[in-house]
Amino acid sequence: MTLNQFGRNLVNMDIFTDAYRVTGRAAVGAGGIHAELSNPNSNFLDLHDAYISRIHEPGSIIASYNLAAFRKDNINFIVLTDRRDGVPVGTQHGRSIFTRGRPVPAYVTVPSFEIKGELIYEGKASPNAILTQALGRFLLIFSATASASLHPDISYSGDLILIHKERVGILCLEKPR
């Protein structure tokens, strides 16, 4: 993580749209990328040093640009290697609103991908309640792996994956541990 000229953090991330994987850095504040995605004043997210790959050839870089803008609506999900880049996780004295609760094994599908990991939810978890009540436009799946539906050998793992709620096809939950 590095600082940009306005003192905000530049965090590394992989952003997935329907057909592309874009690796780059986005400027975030104390609320992490989740706060940027939930910001109602902008429908766009800027990504610095963007390196673009096709979904079916995710290792090959086909183009690179200093700056790329994404329509937030068109982002399927974002993979982060560190959950602290995504949301405030709290302090040693208490967890934040995003990390308070019990881990619930979850399975989510979005176009072209299926994602497995853990939701952290306080209260009785039901798929319906989570999709309607969880904070922000993006669902948080911790310790998650996204596998390409047509190429299961292509997968991406992250400490946190943020999934666009409106792109969710199926959300399944197991009983909380």
Place this chain on the structure above:
Amino acid sequence: MANIFVIDDDAQLLQMVGLMLKRGGHTATLINNPFEGLEKLKEAKPDLLILDVMMPGMSGHDFTRHVRDKEDLAYLPILILTARAQDVDRVTALKSGADDYMSKPVTSHELMERIDSLLSSKQPVVKPGREGIILSVFSMRGGVGRTTLAVNLATALRRLTREEVCLVDFSPSGGQAAMHLRIQPKVSWDDLAAAERLDPAMLKDYLLLHQSGLRLLAAPMLPQLATKPSGEFTTSILKMLRERVAFTVLDLPPMINPAVRASLLASDIVFHIVTPEVVSVQVEVQATRALIRFGLNLQQKIHVLNQITPEIQLPASAVEKGLGTRLPFQFGFDEHQSRALAQGVPLAITTTQSPIPTVSLNMAEAIWQKIVKN
């Protein structure tokens, strides 16, 4: 102390890695542009190269391919250091010809460990005037995973030692080794055998280079007569390889033809592959008798157990009892192998922690230790 080139377009990271290297006692040349990096490599050859993947104008993968295409830099150790931290990125980096991969951020301790490991593996195993080693992978029974183990052993030796390693597929019935490496062979030992004369300079043109640095003398794609190649040809080829290549791994077909006979006689170690099945053990016992009858009572014979299905028919102890020998190397069933074959990426060049890469590297390490001790 090593001379290390660091190529990264991120000035802050470049400075940080440079500082770590200096503290580790190395000399760092910091380059913030891949094109400048290629120019600098024409002027000086470093001991190691640390490379970012995401650089404007040329990715680290393309840079690695450029480096590997140059004869004098083909064996330069390359460490990829990138923010692209997924498995697929690791595989892409290794496939492009890099030796190791680390994802950012990295600690000074981790970086130094990797650098030391890469620099130590660079020490030449075969000293000038010393001959190379020939290793055969053999079984009289087909379908025991012989080619898989030969490909992975060769890859592991290359990865561990950074020496010249050549894999020879002596199968007359349409080779599989090229398929494991996703190489489409335009030439094979059959073309070499058909050539008017056989000299070392010519041999080089028939050794196909895999991105990992491994070389392959491929089998012809079309099945040949089982008597091919001839014993005389095989002996000549192996003599040339022994003089020029540190490790030659032979993937032998499940038969005793002139090439197999010549190969077994020339081998320093023969790995006999058995599967944990009654039939496999029976075939191996009979094969040993047949080999003795053909005057091939080899001293340097090592049995290797390879479990190719999830179910075990015989425990390893029963196989050892049936063969009357111990099994120093035992491959458990590896669920990743079918995917590796489909992708043309041997598991031994990945960081997968599964039986095939783990035991292959153990075998390579044991061979390497044996040579170093001798």
